[in-house]
Amino acid sequence: MEPHNHGGAEFLSSSPNWSSMASPKWGFLSSAAAASLRSPWGDAGLGTGGDNDGEGEYGDEARRGWGDGTIEREGSFNGAPRLKAEEFERRWVPPAVTSLLQALGGPAAPSRTEALEQLRQLLLRTTREHARQATQPHLATFTILANESPFGEIRKDFTQFLSFLDQELGLKPPASQNRISYFVSNIDITPLEPEDPHTRRLFCNIFMQTGKLTRLVRxxxxxxxxxxxxxxxxxxxxxxxxxxxxxxxxxxxxxxxxxxxxxxxxxxxxxxxxxxxxxxxxxxxxxxxxxxxxxxxxxxxxxxxxxxxxxxxxxxxxxxxxxxxxxxxxxxxxxxxxxxxxxxxxxxxxxxxxxxxxxxxxxxxxxxxxxxxxxxxxxxxxxxxxxxxxxxxxxxxxxxxxxxxxxxxxxxxxxxxxxxxxxxxxxxxxxxxxxxxxxxxxxxxxxxxxxxxxxxxxxxxxxxxxxxxxxxxxxxxxxxxxxxxxxxxxxxxxxxxxxxxxxxxxxxxxxxxxxxxxxxxxxxxxxxxxxxxxxxxxxxxxxxxxxxxxxxxxxxxxxxxxxxxxxxxxxxxxxxxxxxxxxxxxxxxxxxxxxxxxxxxxxxxxxxxxxxxxxxxxxxxxxxxxxxxxxxxxxxxxxxxxxxxxxxxxxxxxxxxxx
Structure with a gap:
């Protein structure tokens, strides 16, 4: 079986069992990120991620904006109404990031793009400092997705998202050279999108099951x-x-x-x-x-x-x-x-x-x-x-x-x-x-x-x-x-x-x-x-x-x-x-x-x-x-x-x- 599209997660003609992967563990998360995802709100969807496809406890509310009068009208960041920092950190960011990561676990690229856009908008609706604090634990994860995914569209989306975090929040990705091995030049190592169909399918399946391609896998x-x-x-x-x-x-x-x-x-x-x-x-x-x-x-x-x-x-x-x-x-x-x-x-x-x-x-x-x-x-x-x-x-x-x-x-x-x-x-x-x-x-x-x-x-x-x-x-x-x-x-x-x-x-x-x-x-x-x-x-x-x-x-x-x-x-x-x-x-x-x-x-x-x-x-x-x-x-x-x-x-x- 040959891959027929190298653009995104939907390229496999025989894809993994998406229903069993609706809430992947994503073991590549940093400890801080993992802790933040284990929130009282669990896997509540924000937008299109997860099984509820945005119809979770807060899904509709997220699309409408705050419907309970909690928009802070006294100031704005980047022209958007601010959210109260306490509510923002406690109630919205963990489900938003969870939704984004769940969107990576399914075959539909629009889910990922939409989830990223919703996260952008959410970050623009609070103070700059609190947006930075809420996003910092996930920077390493976003960096890996921007640099080390076998799907070109995922790399592109997260590269743009990192650029947004840099320009709007002043957040720089963690310092890390792209060297895979200290002994071997990267040019001699299997690329993220190998020409060999078997290796290509293998890389993609490993990524979809674990959320990353480690340097060991490379x-x-x-x-x-x-x-x-x-x-x-x-x-x-x-x-x-x-x-x-x-x-x-x-x-x-x-x-x-x-x-x-x-x-x-x-x-x-x-x-x-x-x-x-x-x-x-x-x-x-x-x-x-x-x-x-x-x-x-x-x-x-x-x-x-x-x-x-x-x-x-x-x-x-x-x-x-x-x-x-x-x-x-x-x-x-x-x-x-x-x-x-x-x-x-x-x-x-x-x-x-x-x-x-x-x-x-x-x-x-x-x-x-x-x-x-x-x-x-x-x-x-x-x-x-x-x-x-x-x-x-x-x-x-x-x-x-x-x-x-x-x-x-x-x-x-x-x-x-x-x-x-x-x-x-x-x-x-x-x-x-x-x-x-x-x-x-x-x-x-x-x-x-x-x-x-x-x-x-x-x-x-x-x-x-x-x-x-x-x-x-x-x-x-x-x-x-x-x-x-x-x-x-x-x-x-x-x-x-x-x-x-x-x-x-x-x-x-x-x-x-x-x-x-x-x-x-x-x-x-x-x-x-x-x-x-x-x-x-x-x-x-x-x-x-x-x-x-x-x-x-x-x-x-x-x-x-x-x-x-x-x-x-x-x-x-x-x-x-x-x-x-x-x-x-x-x-x-x-x-x-x-x-x-x-x-x-x-x-x-x-x-x-x-x-x-x-x-x-x-x-x-x-x-x-x-x-x-x-x-x-x-x-x-x-x-x-x-x-x-x-x-x-x-x-x-x-x-x-x-x-």
Missing amino acids: ILGWHSTYLDRYFQTMSLVMRASGPLPLHMRNYIAIVAASQYRCPYLVAQQEQEFLNNGGEATWLKGIDHVPKKISHLLEINAILAHEPWKITRDHIAVVVKGTDAWSIGELVHGLVIMATFRSLAGIVFGCGIAPEADLALPDVDPTTTHDHGAGAGFFAASAAATTGGDYARSPRSRRPTTGVAVNPMHETVKILQALKEASPSPEPEPPLHTKRIVFENAGSEDPLGSDDDDDDDNDDDEGLADVGGGGGGSGGGGGGSGSGIRATRAGKLSRYIGPYRRTHADFDVHARDYSVFRVQDYSWKEHGYALVSRFYEDAAPLLDDQFDHIYYMTYHTISSHTDVDTAPFRESIWYYVHRIHGLLHEDYDYRNVNTYMNRAIKHFVKKVACFPDRIIRNDFENIGVDLRPEEKCHVALLAAEARKQAELLYGLHVVMQYMT
């Missing part, structure tokens, strides 16, 4: 078949019916993303949490949450950094006693945690910049010692919004731990290895050799030990000053005592509390844990069945997403076409499983070092284990000559493999507890 537009599956899974896991209430899902996502220090995802989920009726006090930190949430925090931390250390005893704490979790709730929670940590890898791995409504200021990493998606933007965000936050270690500011390879030369080597790859397996090495090969596959050798990747193990050195003297600008005393205290008091640390862990490499010689043999507990045979039992709809979607990214190929490497990339892709997948202690007996781990050089291993390991330390140099110097969308493909493989690894550990101990 990046995933490179791989629209994956984006399709990602969005289906996220819609089910975070929005559809399931064991956990919506606000609880959002909070689990917050604490999961906080362990990977990802303010982008945390800010998104804080908004969703409030929009779904969550208690604002929970956002003060884990000291303010119910005990039921607290019981999950240790599991969350272990699965984030050392999932091989999770035990059935940890599960028992959660599912027994007062405030216990049901197994279904716990399985749902495990899926959310694994999902959002994989998303953190994609966000950092692709250098995704924040949207205007996240209140996270943009800082171009070229001005911050090449922090990339890391400390420059996030430290500045913290300093501006919370007085402190996690930033990168001073040691992580240097280039990629000495990884220096010639990408053209390495590409030729990989292409040659792929060309020579035999369709039949080579003779299996002796068991002792297999163990050595498995162990070596997890190393970034010839870099030597991975000490450079473990610099976060030092509490103090893993934190940088995010105050005025350091962190945000990369200058000054990162790691000073005062800076460390500031970071510990920062926004994300309040979602971590005493459950702060850092990555530690899996040790194949460890005495307190052992290699996880996938033939004994696999996703296909065991994990899928457990998820299906307690969260039936999620299992096939997760499985489809894993399969799709594992097999997804365009048969290209850079400008080289007709390439069988399967061995290369598989090496990334099994390398991520290897560094998480998962052993696949049927995989030849010699292939990992055949197809992955030290630079690409370095990038993949960061995506999978500590994505907050990714810098632009990691992305640009990945060790192979790849296009930006191919580097994104690498990040997706690493992130999904990591998600499956975490799920295997979590689901395995749930099964152990049940038996």
Whole structure:
């Protein structure tokens, strides 16, 4: 089915179910905007929005003007009679904005245009100051609609509306650069109105269901078949019916993303949490949450950094006693945690910049010692919004731990290895050799030990000053005592509390844990069945997403076409499983070092284990000559493999507890 009109929301010949979307949640609203929309007047229509089509309690009155003698005749703004400020703010603006947003949820462009015009007239009928106060909370929303809608008519209408707010009320849209990624030029990223019909339909459907196209969605537009599956899974896991209430899902996502220090995802989920009726006090930190949430925090931390250390005893704490979790709730929670940590890898791995409504200021990493998606933007965000936050270690500011390879030369080597790859397996090495090969596959050798990747193990050195003297600008005393205290008091640390862990490499010689043999507990045979039992709809979607990214190929490497990339892709997948202690007996781990050089291993390991330390140099110097969308493909493989690894550990101990 081809799109037949690129002008507005009515372009789809098979449009979504508009009746079910008459009152969309519009999760992109700022917290202040969401709060104002939760008014005593609810979804009362003003004009043509919503189910009442302007015939709500105040619909007729709005079209006539005030009919009860409340027009203030003593003065006017811009030639229009003024409305009493108190009545204006309390009674009219929330329904007006609600009506406007509802008009976006239906197929009729005239509804949107009419609602915008009515809002203009309403704003002109009160004092300038009160009009400004009433409109300010929604500016970020209007800015997103003006700049990031896949419908040209919506962008045009809201661009004109922003111009009106500027000229008449002196309101400027929030400062936000239009950069989608700190690593990739916008010109290389999928446009808002893609030529590919499938991607175009997908963008439009996502916008109509969520009210925005996030920068994450724009990046995933490179791989629209994956984006399709990602969005289906996220819609089910975070929005559809399931064991956990919506606000609880959002909070689990917050604490999961906080362990990977990802303010982008945390800010998104804080908004969703409030929009779904969550208690604002929970956002003060884990000291303010119910005990039921607290019981999950240790599991969350272990699965984030050392999932091989999770035990059935940890599960028992959660599912027994007062405030216990049901197994279904716990399985749902495990899926959310694994999902959002994989998303953190994609966000950092692709250098995704924040949207205007996240209140996270943009800082171009070229001005911050090449922090990339890391400390420059996030430290500045913290300093501006919370007085402190996690930033990168001073040691992580240097280039990629000495990884220096010639990408053209390495590409030729990989292409040659792929060309020579035999369709039949080579003779299996002796068991002792297999163990050595498995162990070596997890190393970034010839870099030597991975000490450079473990610099976060030092509490103090893993934190940088995010105050005025350091962190945000990369200058000054990162790691000073005062800076460390500031970071510990920062926004994300309040979602971590005493459950702060850092990555530690899996040790194949460890005495307190052992290699996880996938033939004994696999996703296909065991994990899928457990998820299906307690969260039936999620299992096939997760499985489809894993399969799709594992097999997804365009048969290209850079400008080289007709390439069988399967061995290369598989090496990334099994390398991520290897560094998480998962052993696949049927995989030849010699292939990992055949197809992955030290630079690409370095990038993949960061995506999978500590994505907050990714810098632009990691992305640009990945060790192979790849296009930006191919580097994104690498990040997706690493992130999904990591998600499956975490799920295997979590689901395995749930099964152990049940038996």
